[in-house]
Amino acid sequence: MTARSKIEARKLDFFYGSKHVLKGLDLACPEKSVTAIIGPSGCGKSTFIRTLNRMNDVVAGTRLAGRILLDGADIHDPEMDPVELRRRVGMVFQKPNPFPKSIFDNVAYGLRINGERRRGRLEEVVEKSLREAALWDEVKDRLRENAFALSGGQQQRLCIARALAVRPEVILFDEPCSAIDPIATARVEDLIQRLKTEYTVVIVTHNMQQAARVSDYTAFLMLGELVEFGDTKTIFTAPVRKMTEEYITGRFG
Amino acid sequence: MNKRALRNLKEKSVRTFFFLNGLLAVVVLAGIFLLLLVSAVPAFREIHLREFLFTKTWDPTSPLKETYGILGQIASSVLVTLGAMILAVPVGIGVAAYLSDVAHARVREIVKPAVEILAGIPSVVIGFLGIVLIGPALAKLFGLGHGLNGLNGSLLLAVMSLPTIISISEDSLSAVPPAYGEASLALGGSRWQTLVRVKLPAALSGIIAAVMLGMGRAVGETMTVLMATGNARAFPTGLMQSLRTMTSNIAIELGEVPYFTTHYYALFAIGLVLFIMTFLVNMVADIVLHKYQQRES
Numbered sequence: 001m002t003a004r005s006k007i008e009a010r011k012l013d014f015f016y017g018s019k020h021v022l023k024g025l026d027l028a029c030p031e032k033s034v035t036a037i038i039g040p041s042g043c044g045k046s047t048f049i050r051t052l053n054r055m056n057d058v059v060a061g062t063r064l065a066g067r068i069l070l071d072g073a074d075i076h077d078p079e080m081d082p083v084e085l086r087r088r089v090g091m092v093f094q095k096p097n098p099f100p101k102s103i104f105d106n107v108a109y110g111l112r113i114n115g116e117r118r119r120g121r122l123e124e125v126v127e128k129s130l131r132e133a134a135l136w137d138e139v140k141d142r143l144r145e146n147a148f149a150l151s152g153g154q155q156q157r158l159c160i161a162r163a164l165a166v167r168p169e170v171i172l173f174d175e176p177c178s179a180i181d182p183i184a185t186a187r188v189e190d191l192i193q194r195l196k197t198e199y200t201v202v203i204v205t206h207n208m209q210q211a212a213r214v215s216d217y218t219a220f221l222m223l224g225e226l227v228e229f230g231d232t233k234t235i236f237t238a239p240v241r242k243m244t245e246e247y248i249t250g251r252f253g
Numbered sequence: 254m255n256k257r258a259l260r261n262l263k264e265k266s267v268r269t270f271f272f273l274n275g276l277l278a279v280v281v282l283a284g285i286f287l288l289l290l291v292s293a294v295p296a297f298r299e300i301h302l303r304e305f306l307f308t309k310t311w312d313p314t315s316p317l318k319e320t321y322g323i324l325g326q327i328a329s330s331v332l333v334t335l336g337a338m339i340l341a342v343p344v345g346i347g348v349a350a351y352l353s354d355v356a357h358a359r360v361r362e363i364v365k366p367a368v369e370i371l372a373g374i375p376s377v378v379i380g381f382l383g384i385v386l387i388g389p390a391l392a393k394l395f396g397l398g399h400g401l402n403g404l405n406g407s408l409l410l411a412v413m414s415l416p417t418i419i420s421i422s423e424d425s426l427s428a429v430p431p432a433y434g435e436a437s438l439a440l441g442g443s444r445w446q447t448l449v450r451v452k453l454p455a456a457l458s459g460i461i462a463a464v465m466l467g468m469g470r471a472v473g474e475t476m477t478v479l480m481a482t483g484n485a486r487a488f489p490t491g492l493m494q495s496l497r498t499m500t501s502n503i504a505i506e507l508g509e510v511p512y513f514t515t516h517y518y519a520l521f522a523i524g525l526v527l528f529i530m531t532f533l534v535n536m537v538a539d540i541v542l543h544k545y546q547q548r549e550s
Contacts, residue, residue: 055439060358087441097432100455110440113450159436166440 003030012066036215090168096155098147110166133161153184296518336407345418372416380480401483403492414467425459465538
């Protein structure tokens with residue numbers, strides 16, 4: 001691997017109360033590429049991705065040890081503001097979670113909380129973000145409508161547009177297609193592929209075909225430990241560890 | 254066969270029993286409303302409705318000319334209630350937001366029931382506090398002869414409506430899906446921005462209903478305002494004046510009025526006006542709350 005790493009975990013341990021969820025994880029996600037995290041349910045992949053933008057901070061009873069570096073800087077450094085961090089590391093959740101606001105207001109939210117009030121600027125960014133999320137043509141005439149009027153797949157692309165609007169450097173996808181239909185899934189996968197020209201993408205998925213289709217690198221997690229990490233082609237065709245091969249060929253999971 | 258007939262009979266009688274219980278509640282309520290209506294209507298044989306509603310002077314025992322104007326009492330009720338809401342709404346929403354968003358689970362488990370118990374304090378005890386505690390304090394603070402005035406009543410009613418406002422607002426804030434909050438945080442929103450821009454708007458209809466229910470309680474409250482507001486029959490020009498609300502007027506005069514006189518009927522008519530006011534407030538609260546529950550499901 002020659003690419004520069006954008007965000008990386010070093011000796012990362014994570015606990016829910018007394019439960020040891022992540023065990024000494026070392027994982028570096030290369031810049032401007034898609035890294036997929038795969039593994040059976042409960043292996044800690046969602047927990048891991050949520051540590052990358054400190055979303056677990058708001059969950060009571062959790063503890064973290066080790067370091068996470070964004071461009072080489074520790075995100076738990078007292079100098080690092082978690083609010084600022086989350087502007088740089090955006091996130092798209094498992095279930096589409098638009099706000100009960102209009103389509104426009106959903107996408108504009110991130111800019112508005114940053115103090116952007118200029119109408120023209122807001123309109124410009126909303127259009128750009130919706131175009132990037134391949135949703136513009138479907139909603140351009142109904143921007144004032146409530147986001148709940150959209151279908152599940154459209155809502156998820158709206159959430160992606162909303163994340164893109166704040167121009168993050170990294171985008172985390174936490175099983176983004178688990179609640180939407182196959183056609184919508186194909187569109188979201190397409191989108192993720194295109195995003196890597198500008199953004200660093202990390203995606204958690206329980207769907208191995210999806211990991212194979214969209215990612216450049218794949219990490220296989222098992223019971224909180226990193227079993228294997230490498231470029232996707234190698235992981236899926238010639239994995240080093242036997243456990244990886246068994247999981248990928250569907251012998252367990 | 255016999256056994257089955259017996260079971261059917263039992264089934265039927267149980268059903269009848271519960272039906273009668275339900276009917277009783279409806280009949281009693283309808284009866285109260287009817288009594289109110291029947292007792293109020295004769296008042297208007299001698300009083301014009303317009304005079305009744307829009308005259309400021311209430312002097313039914315005047316030796317010269319009896320006047321039955323309740324505008325002063327309506328204004329007093331509205332003034333004291335609005336004062337109470339101005340005090341209670343920001344505090345109530347603030348406490349609700351604190352409990353649902355900031356407080357640790359353990360703090361919430363203690364504070365919320367405690368607040369709800371506050372609703373159970375007898376109104377006469379709160380009125381007592383108004384006379385011995387808040388009255389003298391207000392008199393000293395504003396250099397008045399006494400502190401039994403509209404502000405005193407507003408303060409007490411604020412305390413009395415707080416439990417309702419806090420409890421229902423907290424419920425509706427806690428019912429906001431956590432995914433909204435997560436989405437806002439993940440976009441780089443601070444906790445404050447998340448609360449003000451996402452959670453409060455999402456819970457707004459529940460909060461409005463909470464305020465309406467609190468207001469309903471304040472408008473109908475009698476003993477507290479009777480004790481704390483000074484009972485002056487003058488038209489109120491501000492919260493620093495002694496005033497007399499519709500509720501306290503009925504409570505004071507109904508015990509002494511000769512039965513079946515115009516004065517007697519007029520007091521029932523005040524009750525009817527009050528009933529219509531609280532009914533409207535509660536109905537608005539109900540509609541808003543209902544709409545909100547529908548949207549959630």
